[in-house]
Amino acid sequence: MNRVVTNIFPEAPYDFELTVGYHTYYRSRYGTDYWEDDKYRRLLEIDNKLLLASVRSTGTVEQPELEMVIEGTSLSPYDVTRAKSQIEWILGTSQDLRQFYESIFDDDPLNNFCQSFYGLHLPHTLSxxxxxxxxxxxxxxxxxxxxxxxxxxxxxxxxxxxxxxxxxxxxxxxxxxxxxxxxxxxxxxxxxxxxxxxxxxxxxxxxxxxxxxxxxxxxxxxxxxxxxxxxxxxxxxxxxxxxxxLGRMDAFPVGDLALKQMLTKLYFDQTPLKEVEMETFSKRWSPWRSYATTYLFAANRQGLI
The missing domain is CATH 1.10.340.30 (Hypothetical protein; domain 2)
Incomplete structure (x- = not known):
């Protein structure tokens, strides 16, 4: 069994705990994703090899750094590079939140949530x-x-x-x-x-x-x-x-019932919305609607909406 240690340097601001917590629905295990002892773990399948990636934060929100340990049999440099790339994708480390934060500065509800979840990146599925x-x-x-x-x-x-x-x-x-x-x-x-x-x-x-x-x-x-x-x-x-x-930044699931309820409560004084009205309203957040969706759901999961 081999063990390789490498480092990932996410785009700041980056809150590792918030991002992994959101990804795992704040559970110690959510399907293939594990979040225990301040470490995120994921089993990766690379060229028929099963490798375990363990990630922990060694930096800060403004100067983020992650330590990644890869374990497996007969690890090659290619295996390490692929594993690192996959974890970077899952944890959304390359995303730059600054333009999104600037764009919603005058949107009181959403801006407040961005302050509460500052550094939350949009995590992805592996495929x-x-x-x-x-x-x-x-x-x-x-x-x-x-x-x-x-x-x-x-x-x-x-x-x-x-x-x-x-x-x-x-x-x-x-x-x-x-x-x-x-x-x-x-x-x-x-x-x-x-x-x-x-x-x-x-x-x-x-x-x-x-x-x-x-x-x-x-x-x-x-x-x-x-x-x-x-x-x-x-x-x-x-x-x-x-x-x-796919990591598209301007997607918006207008048919999502929970999202509709959030919008009606935050912006429409509980007035029911049609999907076409949701779509039209969401354009205020374009081209960052995926981020807006993520922060709304993060707030909802923590009971802030």
């Missing part, structure tokens, strides 16, 4: 496929139920490795869920239709692994239209894919 499957799993159910199903599907179909006496899981590969029977997926507490969606999407991605890869020049609306051609994927799911899986 667009992971974001898509998790968004489908989360359709029309509570966060707690989604968390339960998420854990079950990861432990059933994800790769597993033991480090320091503890089991860690990687997110399932498309082929694993493509081969799963609908009956077996139903045993994981999901509906038959949702099992069909998960299985069908996984079959398509197995056959077309580049389907969820997009370049910077691809417009958000173009991506949403393409993704919505997949059975089981609506606009809400596609918008969350933009935010969590």
């Amino acid at each position: 667009a496929y992971e974001a898509l499957i998790l968004a489908v799993l989360g359709q029309q159910i509570s966060t707690n139920v989604a968390h339960s199903i998420r854990t079950l599907i990861i432990e059933k179909y994800g790769s597993i490795a033991k480090y320091n006496g503890m089991d860690y899981y990687a997110f399932p590969k498309p082929i694993s869920l493509a081969k799963a029977s609908l009956e077996d997926l139903r045993l994981l507490k999901m509906s038959y239709r949702k099992a069909e969606y998960i299985n069908g999407i996984s079959q398509i991605i197995t056959d077309q692994p580049d389907l969820l890869e997009f370049e910077e020049y691809h417009d958000n609306n173009e991506i949403v239209s393409k993704i919505m051609q997949l059975r089981g994927v609506g606009r809400w799911t596609a918008q969350w894919l933009l935010i969590k899986g």
Whole structure:
């Protein structure tokens, strides 16, 4: 077993604790992501090797620095570089928040939340496929139920490795869920239709692994239209894919019920909103609507809304 230590220097301001806490829903374990003893851990699958990345903060919000320990068998420089790149992506270390903060300075509710969660970066899923499957799993159910199903599907179909006496899981590969029977997926507490969606999407991605890869020049609306051609994927799911899986900075999930409730309470004195009204209102935060969404949800999860 090899062990390599390297460092990551995020774009300031960067609050490691806030970012990881938001990513894990403030739980010690959320699916493939672990947050204990001030360390974030994630099992990475690189060229069929299962590597454990452990990250802790050694800097400050204004001068951030992360220490990353990579453990695995026969670690190569390529493995270390790939692992570092993946963790940087998951933890959103390259994001520059300054323009966003400046743009919402006169927006009292949102600016207040930005002060409360100063340095919170937008974390991502490791892959667009992971974001898509998790968004489908989360359709029309509570966060707690989604968390339960998420854990079950990861432990059933994800790769597993033991480090320091503890089991860690990687997110399932498309082929694993493509081969799963609908009956077996139903045993994981999901509906038959949702099992069909998960299985069908996984079959398509197995056959077309580049389907969820997009370049910077691809417009958000173009991506949403393409993704919505997949059975089981609506606009809400596609918008969350933009935010969590593709790292697009100007996405806004107008169909999200919790987000609608937040907006009506903060800005519209509880007056009900239509989706088109949400979309129009959200343009005040463009081109940083993904950040605005993140900070609203961060405040909501902490009971500030």
